[in-house]
Amino acid sequence: MYVERSPGSPLAERIACLWEQDSAEEGVQLVVPDACVDLIWGPDGPHVAGPDTGPMPVRLLAGDVYRGIRFRPGALGGVLGVPAEELRDSRIAFEELGLPADLTLEELTVRLRATAAPDPAAPAIARALRKGSSVRQVAWDLGLSERHLHRRAVAAFGYSPKVLQRIVRFQRALRMARSGVPLARVAVESGYTDQAHLSHDVKRLSGVPMGHLLAPVPRLTEDA
Template sequence: MYLEWAPDPALAGRVARIWTNVATSSSTQLVVPDGCVDLIWGPDGPHVAGPDTGPMPVRMSPGDRYSGVRFRPGAVGEVFGVPVEALRDSRVPLADLGVLPDLTPGTMQEALAVRLRETPEPDPAASAIAAALLAGRSVGQVAWELGLGERQLHRRSLRAFGYGPKTLQRVVRFQRALRLARRGVPAAEAALASGYADQSHMANEVRRLAGVPLGRLLARP
């Protein structure tokens, strides 16, 4: 059973949600790219789930419990003591990063709030970059609107999100299409509303990012 709720006010500017997931049967949960970084406490202890560029299957047994803090896209900054791109497509034990050594599930939010105060703020342009790409702007347009060269935009995107703006564009477009499809919007309409050339383009991108067709992805809990 998956549940989520808003974070403590001290975290709200950088954390999107707090969540738990308890397995009631043996299953494989499919984690798909969403532009976020998660701090997770699972059966093997705490670890960091970096920004994904493809599907990450998680095998769960009955009774397995996961508790997590999901950062907003581009908001993780230097919280974990390493560049965000070093976490890309990875699941890293928190002990290997040397931060938050005394973390427990019950103190996760409090300890994280302290850690956030100790580290620099993330790039203030990160939210504008993500919003502009979600709105359908090209990478060149985003760079021009922010007064940046495309190389500068790439470097800042890499530092904020863990990958360049073209990958970020693919991820936010995929997530928008997925949200629309889950609301019952027909696939062809969801494709056009999300910035794909057509339904076939969306189908190919969904397979690349999620590893399964859209219909199978929607059927998963």
């Protein structure tokens, strides 16, 4: 069973959710790119995951328990002491980053307040690319050169603007498809040229067709 819950204020601006995964049986779970960085406590010890550029299959055993804290895209800032690009496609133990294995949410809150804040332009970059704006247009709207935009995107998200665009567009398409929107409409409203383009991008980023990703997902629940 997988459950998400809100981190509550004031963490909500930087933390997307707190999540729990309890595995009732053995299997493989496919983790797909979402532009997020997660702090994870699991059977192999606490580690930092992502941001990913491709599918990451995770072998689950019956009885495995995972707990996680998921940062919003671009919201990592300096809390881990390294830019997001150094975490790309990696799973890094807490100890390698100087994090205590028993890090609590309260301690993380203190760290967030004491370390460098995320790039204030990050939300606008992600939002514009998610809506289908071109990299050139995003740079123009923010008053940046494309080279400067590239540097800031890589530092904040771990991705170049082009890769970030593919991932946030993919995630938008996945949310729409999971809500029951027909794939032809999903393709148009998510900024793909056609349904074939959507299918190609989904396969490239997840390794499987869209149909394999449309299992129901849990709703975000409020803190108790």
